[in-house]
Amino acid sequence: MASFLMRRALLDAVRVPAGTRSMSELAKIGNREWVGFGFNGQPNYVDRPDFPMPAVRFRPDTPDVKALREKEKGDWRKLTLEEKKALYRASFRQTFAEFQAPTGEWKGIIGWGLLLASMSVWIYMGMKLFVYSPLPESLNETNQKAQLRRMLDMKVNPVDGLASKWDYENNRWK
Structure with missing residues (x-):
């Protein structure tokens, strides 16, 4: 039809x-x-x-x-x-x-774009503060270093992984 x-x-x-x-x-x-x-x-x-x-x-x-x-x-x-x-x-x-001749319309577009970007940053900050739970304890720097040391002590993936890049005799990275 x-x-x-x-x-x-x-x-x-x-x-x-x-x-x-x-x-x-x-x-x-x-x-x-x-x-x-x-x-x-x-x-x-x-x-x-x-x-x-x-x-x-x-x-x-x-x-x-x-x-x-x-x-x-x-x-x-x-x-x-x-x-x-x-x-x-x-x-x-x-x-x-x-x-x-230029109309100046670009100024309004830039203004609205910046306003929306600013609002999105404020919404993100509010969500981070009030909605999301705090990060777990395992993401602290001291805990991550302890985790890394534990993986090296256990010789995790010694062929081509993390343990292969550690010099066990001199106790430093290769």
Whole structure:
């Protein structure tokens, strides 16, 4: 059933011409001008450095923008800097420098990471203090030395183990 639905969806996608759009898609963009294909063929606006030309203009056409567009068709030297900026802002929300500028989001991520690390250390310390029982007596340094001496005296594994590395005549490690 799933493969049938997938095949059906793919066939429907192939059969519909790219220029044909439903009224619901056109209602989403309002009275903004559709100026290109976009990065996925849908009438949406996204600032992307890898695909710098969005499918629709950022702002809808107002009488001011329409007048500027008519003036734009003539000599660009007659346009003032403010008019050029207004035309740019009607088509694009941000400049490349604006949408590629660092946001400082990394600071929050580092902060949350350090907070979680700090909480885990406090939880570990609480568990060590209140939950875990104390270490057994056999893990004290003096008891471990006595255990080692006992193993050497018993000559435990004398061929290739611990006792093979002890010099019994000079009473030291080889």
